[in-house]
Amino acid sequence: MADLKDLxxxxxxxxxxFDDINSALAERDLVDKSQxxxxxxxxxxxxxxxxxxxxxxxxxxxxxxxxxKSIEEAEQKAQAEEELKxxxxxxxxxxxxxxxxxxxxxxxxxxxxxEALYDGDMDTVFKIQKKHDDExxxxxxxxxxxxxxxxxxxxxxxxxxxxxxxxxxGRGDMVMVASLIRQxxxxxxx
Numbered sequence: 412m413a414d415l416k417d418l419x420x421x422x423x424x425x426x427x428x429f430d431d432i433n434s435a436l437a438e439r440d441l442v443d444k445s446q447x448x449x450x451x452x453x454x455x456x457x458x459x460x461x462x463x464x465x466x467x468x469x470x471x472x473x474x475x476x477x478x479x480k481s482i483e484e485a486e487q488k489a490q491a492e493e494e495l496k497x498x499x500x501x502x503x504x505x506x507x508x509x510x511x512x513x514x515x516x517x518x519x520x521x522x523x524x525x526e527a528l529y530d531g532d533m534d535t536v537f538k539i540q541k542k543h544d545d546e547x548x549x550x551x552x553x554x555x556x557x558x559x560x561x562x563x564x565x566x567x568x569x570x571x572x573x574x575x576x577x578x579x580x581g582r583g584d585m586v587m588v589a590s591l592i593r594q595x596x597x598x599x600x601x
Contacts, residue, residue, distance in 0.1 A: 504529050516543055558587060571595070 507525035
């Protein structure tokens with residue numbers, strides 16, 4: 412067990428009064444506060460106890476059975492309205508999330524953007540949309556580069572992209588078809 416000199420450290424002086432000791436101890440953290448993680452703060456507990464006491468007083472103050480029933484019904488109605496509000500929010504967020512998932516958004520981004528959209532946090536919505544747009548552009552560019560034929564080597568006079576054009580038509584990629592036709596025409600015009 413620690414003695415007073417160890418607890419006070421540099422603040423310890425001989426012939427200290429109780430007031431001196433109390434003021435010196437008040438400035439020290441004698442307990443590791445990390446051990447209290449997960450516990451309810453005192454202010455929340457006091458608030459909950461106060462609300463419970465108020466409800467108890469209201470209940471006792473209601474003299475007739477009808478008044479008690481009306482208080483119970485009002486409380487149940489308020490609770491039901493709160494639950495309904497929560498369920499509506501969850502439902503709408505879920506619908507938004509499904510729509511964003513259908514647009515190939517990442518699952519986490521889809522949920523975050525759905526919540527932000529429901530809450531009206533447009534800064535977050537735009538930030539996530541920009542991130543998604545950048546990823547889509549990067550993927551499109553990579554896809555185009557992957558399908559791009561190798562340039563002809565040597566002094567070849569005619570360029571024939573008919574095989575690549577047929578493949579692009581088969582995929583329904585009309586942008587690639589147009590690009591290949593244009594490239595073929597330019598290469599053969601030189």
